[in-house]
């Protein structure tokens with residue numbers, strides 16, 4: 001595999017989407033081929049509405065829908081781009097499911113990981129930026145909450161804690177960034193970390 005697989009994770013409102021876009025711009029200016037993508041919806045676009053606007057689903061159904069999208073995303077978008085030497089930047093990936101459906105909704109991580117092994121073909125990001133934000137701040141920043149965001153503060157607290165635990169378990173892959181700082185400062189930190197890895 002020739003490319004590089006990078007993901008951005010964090011609570012809703014943490015600024016992932018803005019940071020992903022700025023990072024893609026920076027890399028493209030350096031002559032790197034970039035494929036910017038996202039979950040949910042990167043593989044099966046219709047899944048977004050079903051998950052975020054539809055009726056409340058069981059956590060199991062929710063996870064399997066995110067997984068169906070991810071299976072398509074990995075096979076049709078991420079792997080082909082990596083094979084062609086692109087840097088793939090995904091706004092959310094498997095860690096979102098572990099944090100939201102695992103820590104947030106209480107599904108056993110062992111089951112999530114078992115399913116994920118087949119779904120992702122074992123593909124792990126080379127690098128993951130966790131944009132860390134207190135849940136109170138995250139909720140304040142979300143203007144029109146979708147169904148998952150309506151789950152409220154206690155849910156967000158569990159998700160944040162989950163993300164921090166995931167990051168602590170894999171310090172070689174995760175970089176935790178303080179997302180309460182201004183957009184340009186967060187972006188500078190992200191760029192500097194990448195330049196350290198690829199001087």
Ligand code: TYD
Nearest residue numbers: 011012013039040066092096097100148149
């Ligand atoms: P996203 O579109 O990234 O929303 P935002 O831009 O507000 O962060 O994600 C939509 C929601 O889907 C978000 O609340 C997180 C949730 N989600 C999961 O619960 N599990 C998953 O596996 C993924 C990919 C997203």
